[in-house]
Amino acid sequence: MEIHELTAKETAKAIKDKKFSAVEAVRSSMARISKYDGVVNALITVLEEDALRRAGEIDALIARGEDPGPLAGVPYIVKDNFCTRGVRTTCSSHILENWKPTYNASPVNYMNAAGAILMAKSNLDEFAMGSSTENSIIGPTKNPRDLGRVPGGSSGGSAAAVASGYVPLALGTDTGGSVRQPAAFCGIQGIKPSYGEVSRYGIIAYCSALDQVSPLARSVEDLALAMEILARPDPNDTTCDGYARPKFSDATAMKDLKGCRIGVFAGFEASEMDSDLYGALTRAGDICREAGAVIEPIDLPIAVKYGVATYYVTALADASSKLGCYDGIRYGTHIEGATLADMYANTRTSSFSEEVRRRIILGACLLTEGFYQNYYGPALKVRTKMAEEFEDVFSKYDAYLLPTTPSLPYPLGTKETDPNRMYLGDVFTVPISLGGLPGLSLSMGFNSANLPLSVQIVGSRYGDSKVLGIAAALERLIGRPTVCDPRKLGEVA
């Protein structure tokens, strides 16, 4: 097996065992990036020099007999909405296109302290608002499984990078599905942890009420390892829970699913979604049953009917408030104006894309008298009802399965003119975000056209270990995703 095909855990072990060096791991990563990123366009900034220097330090530690950490020498990538000290952090937006933060996001510090090496910063939909990674200052990222299709979003750059074998592990952020959906579209694994598991300090906010730092990898074991490194209390983020986390890696040793009660979501018509994805859900249920689990159909009527509307009211109101900080004065792009108001309007109107401006204006509207009482206030109560519905499910089941997405990756440039239809692509992911639940998108192989299939495993709040355990047991039976050489389907790779 070549270096770029290894998982993060295998890479760290091989480096510690001196089968190859961290410098070689970085060179392997750079070789993949140089070969494919001209076409895939997953990366905004590549940090070859810094990565090689850090790799040399890791190798020196190993040579002295010291342990650089559980991710010793493992190249990784973060979405370009993680603050990185002295390294451009754009959020794919003109408003931050030349901004260099003065500090690292906590998750970046944790990964570096574990011995991982930051290789690059990946593309996203501007300010993480989107589901296709097309709305970016560097243009669209392409799906490496089929270069004619979108990789999903908004963490599409991170997902495409892992699927293409640039790195075994990447970080994204998931607000309403922004890691789970691209993981599904690119045929890899991705988990959105429970709200409160991972610090968001230094993550550029879209919606603080829902944003979660989320890892993507080609194995569930790597997701668990990343969780072990990332999930910890952080005094810099008051939404990050102070409890002592379990050892997530222990959960992935689960050999079978005996004694597990798993619900399979049945609250929709098969005709409402892609038939292959419906088949993948059914197959995942069958595999769980064969592995010893008790499988029963479940329904989530409130979550499915009200989830998307509640999500958009919550997220847009929050986004409008969060993006108010981009004023062109303290950092970021600045466009002159005769007055202060002109300067604000010139800077913000020219530097945010139309989609971001629409969301900000709508969010501002939702927070005004009248709209607040008819939209934002009711949405807060619907969330409570939804949380009660989830609590009821988890009083009977350990986890449940539902699709990650209702559709397969769609062609690049698909213009959905009806925003309501566009947002409905998130129907299976946003309720999980609203409930603060852990959701893991697991690769289920490919359909007859070689497009990736997936299923989502959802657990109770702080039930991340159980979700990882079930996913690991399923992965052992299904097979873990492999690296692909990016190609357009129909062409020989």
Next chain:
Amino acid sequence: MKMTVDREVTLRMARAAQLRIEPDQVDYMMNSINDILDFCALVGDLDCAGTPDFSWKMKKLPDRRPDIAHDWSDRDEFKSSAPAIDGDFFRVPKINAEE
């Protein structure tokens, strides 16, 4: 209750958000906002009488940082990311052009 915005409200909300809408884009923005408002009005359909507002519950409140003054020795670094600095201050345009 379903609500809509008209041209005037659309422009007022844009001003509140420090954004400008070009005259030929106002109707487009208004219509797309109304499409989303129309869809999101669904949140008012569920009977939530007596239901409290949602709030996150934590297992354990995080430890607080010590309440002490920081040495902001990286002040120059912060200033270096500002588009325009005047001594120790961020430079801003006049509030009114006539001033």
